[in-house]
Amino acid sequence: MSGPASLQSVTGTAWVFGDDINTDVMAPGLYFKSPLAELAQHCLEAVDPGFAPNVQAGDVVVAGDNFGIGSAREQAAMAFQHLGVGAILARSFGRIFYRNALNFGIPTLAFPQAGEIRAGDELCVDPAAGRIDNVSAGRTYEVSGLPPHLLRIVSAGGLMPYLKQRLAGEAGQ
Amino acid sequence: MKQTLTQKILARASGQSAVTPGEIVTGQVDLCLLLDSGGPRRIWPRLKELGVGVWDPDKIVLASDHFTPAVDAESAAILKLTRDFAREFGIRRFFDMQGIGHVVLAEQGFLQPGMFACGGDSHSCMGGAFGCLMMGFGAIEMTGVAVTGEIWIQVPDTVRVNWTGEFSDGVVAKDVMLKLCRELGSNNASRVIEYGGETVQAMSIAERGVLCNMAAELGAETGVVETDQATLDHLRAVGEMPAPDALDWRSDADAAYAAVHDFDATALEPQVAAPHSPANSGPVHDHAGIAIDQAYIGACVGAKLEDLRMVARVLDGRSVAAGTRLLVAPASQQVIRAASADGTLQKIAAAGAYMLPTGCGACAALGAGILAEDEVCISSTNRNFKGRMGANSAQVYLGSPYSVAAAAVAGRITDPREYLQ
Numbered sequence: 001m002s003g004p005a006s007l008q009s010v011t012g013t014a015w016v017f018g019d020d021i022n023t024d025v026m027a028p029g030l031y032f033k034s035p036l037a038e039l040a041q042h043c044l045e046a047v048d049p050g051f052a053p054n055v056q057a058g059d060v061v062v063a064g065d066n067f068g069i070g071s072a073r074e075q076a077a078m079a080f081q082h083l084g085v086g087a088i089l090a091r092s093f094g095r096i097f098y099r100n101a102l103n104f105g106i107p108t109l110a111f112p113q114a115g116e117i118r119a120g121d122e123l124c125v126d127p128a129a130g131r132i133d134n135v136s137a138g139r140t141y142e143v144s145g146l147p148p149h150l151l152r153i154v155s156a157g158g159l160m161p162y163l164k165q166r167l168a169g170e171a172g173q
Numbered sequence: 174m175k176q177t178l179t180q181k182i183l184a185r186a187s188g189q190s191a192v193t194p195g196e197i198v199t200g201q202v203d204l205c206l207l208l209d210s211g212g213p214r215r216i217w218p219r220l221k222e223l224g225v226g227v228w229d230p231d232k233i234v235l236a237s238d239h240f241t242p243a244v245d246a247e248s249a250a251i252l253k254l255t256r257d258f259a260r261e262f263g264i265r266r267f268f269d270m271q272g273i274g275h276v277v278l279a280e281q282g283f284l285q286p287g288m289f290a291c292g293g294d295s296h297s298c299m300g301g302a303f304g305c306l307m308m309g310f311g312a313i314e315m316t317g318v319a320v321t322g323e324i325w326i327q328v329p330d331t332v333r334v335n336w337t338g339e340f341s342d343g344v345v346a347k348d349v350m351l352k353l354c355r356e357l358g359s360n361n362a363s364r365v366i367e368y369g370g371e372t373v374q375a376m377s378i379a380e381r382g383v384l385c386n387m388a389a390e391l392g393a394e395t396g397v398v399e400t401d402q403a404t405l406d407h408l409r410a411v412g413e414m415p416a417p418d419a420l421d422w423r424s425d426a427d428a429a430y431a432a433v434h435d436f437d438a439t440a441l442e443p444q445v446a447a448p449h450s451p452a453n454s455g456p457v458h459d460h461a462g463i464a465i466d467q468a469y470i471g472a473c474v475g476a477k478l479e480d481l482r483m484v485a486r487v488l489d490g491r492s493v494a495a496g497t498r499l500l501v502a503p504a505s506q507q508v509i510r511a512a513s514a515d516g517t518l519q520k521i522a523a524a525g526a527y528m529l530p531t532g533c534g535a536c537a538a539l540g541a542g543i544l545a546e547d548e549v550c551i552s553s554t555n556r557n558f559k560g561r562m563g564a565n566s567a568q569v570y571l572g573s574p575y576s577v578a579a580a581a582v583a584g585r586i587t588d589p590r591e592y593l594q
């Protein structure tokens with residue numbers, strides 16, 4: 001087994017989205033042949049053109065149900081990683097997007113009370129413990145933290161660094 | 174313990190006698206499907222970074238379909254890189270510009286009942302038509318599969334969807350799925366949809382493929398149909414011997430389903446989904462009269478031989494309406510050969526359809542046939558998300574091949590049953 005997971009809390013501003021935000025609007029096919037930096041500038045453009053140009057490193061994406069429904073395109077998760085998104089919280093997730101986001105090392109948590117977060121709230125997210133502090137509203141939420149098999153991947157920084165550790169014999173199953 | 178088909182396959186793949194929903198297991202992968210889009214071009218640089226090769230080239234099937242044919246320097250480079258990857262790693266089951274990977278898998282008979290298969294594409298679930306468990310993943314995770322041959326799965330719940338009765342003429346599997354998108358919604362992660370009942374038993378493997386393909390639109394882990402005689406017959410017809418235990422890959426009679434839904438096929442009308450979600454569906458007459466610029470027959474789900482035959486049946490002796498264009502991108506080269514041999518293509522061409530090369534084409538705005546701002550399209554594809562087929566303001570309706578062909582003739586959305594007399 002790998003050592004105890006050391007995963008930092010992240011603090012940032014909340015960007016709030018609704019239900020059923022699909023991967024086509026996170027990473028539009030029209031920009032598939034463009035470099036990631038350019039594709040990322042169109043991330044969520046169809047639902048919030050202000051997001052990609054203004055999101056800051058460490059900011060937290062908060063969404064309703066089924067965030068990331070749709071295709072397997074990993075560029076959806078890579079766009080958030082490229083933009084420096086610190087954590088993704090949603091009431092529920094599209095299954096492939098959820099796995100992709102964790103595999104790129106983005107703390108990604110199911111958050112049943114996502115609807116209580118306002119755009120611009122300052123959030124502090126502890127993905128290992130499953131604690132979300134809404135600093136602006138003075139409220140704390142307990143959610144399920146990342147399970148051990150995912151915590152190992154996210155703590156390593158994503159699937160690639162995890163595979164490197166594993167191939168080097170530093171990590172077990 | 175009584176188990177569903179999904180549990181049985183995951184138990185076998187993870188070396189256990191039984192598994193329970195919610196449990197995390199590591200499955201050994203029997204078949205890995207890679208496509209030009211999320212395959213070699215994204216995986217190869219990572220293999221180099223890790224300093225390793227693929228775990229078993231004989232378990233990989235590779236197809237170039239998303240960027241075919243090359244239309245610019247970038248797509249040409251992607252297709253070349255895909256060929257180089259096949260050569261470098263000795264992947265013998267490589268299908269270069271032969272058709273959409275999901276359809277090629279079915280044509281070749283590579284999927285056997287009971288298999289645990291993974292694909293680097295969300296519509297990999299289409300493989301469930303063969304009584305196997307096939308799931309889609311992102312390229313990052315398929316890199317892990319390519320290196321280790323295994324992947325973690327949280328054992329999903331199984332939801333059983335039964336259809337009974339006979340469809341009326343002009344109603345097909347695509348209509349079933351558009352209705353299910355509305356009824357079951359698109360938020361079904363952690364669930365596998367198992368389709369059954371006499372209507373499903375009476376379907377061809379191609380139509381079962383439509384049910385499983387659009388499990389992706391339900392947001393489900395995947396879709397499956399239990400193995401039966403039709404599965405075995407299909408495998409034999411494409412020259413494959415079914416495994417001796419093939420018919421065992423069924424759910425136990427009293428397996429625990431998370432939910433069971435029953436639907437009546439006799440009452441089903443042709444369905445159309447309005448922009449911008451497959452769940453935004455209803456009977457075709459809800460949208461009748463909407464003028465269209467483009468009708469598109471394409472994609473893994475909607476341009477198989479059976480689909481082209483539906484189109485030809487509507488178009489026979491008719492013409493595409495003035496001011497409307499009908500684009501047809503057959504799902505594979507084999508489909509083109511079969512449809513030209515039996516006269517299907519002739520009827521489609523005679524009606525004035527514009528023929529496109531085989532491949533994903535306009536389905537994901539990667540190939541020819543994409544939409545301009547504010548254009549209206551009806552499409553036999555599986556998704557109509559905003560911007561999916563081109564401009565963000567384009568309006569895409571989804572329908573069966575019958576509904577798309579009927580709209581092409583009328584120049585507006587219309588009930589296809591009027592064209593089947």
Ligand code: SF4
Binds near residue numbers: 239
């Ligand atoms: S045809 Fe469309 S849905 Fe099918 S694999 Fe290609 S892009 Fe995906």
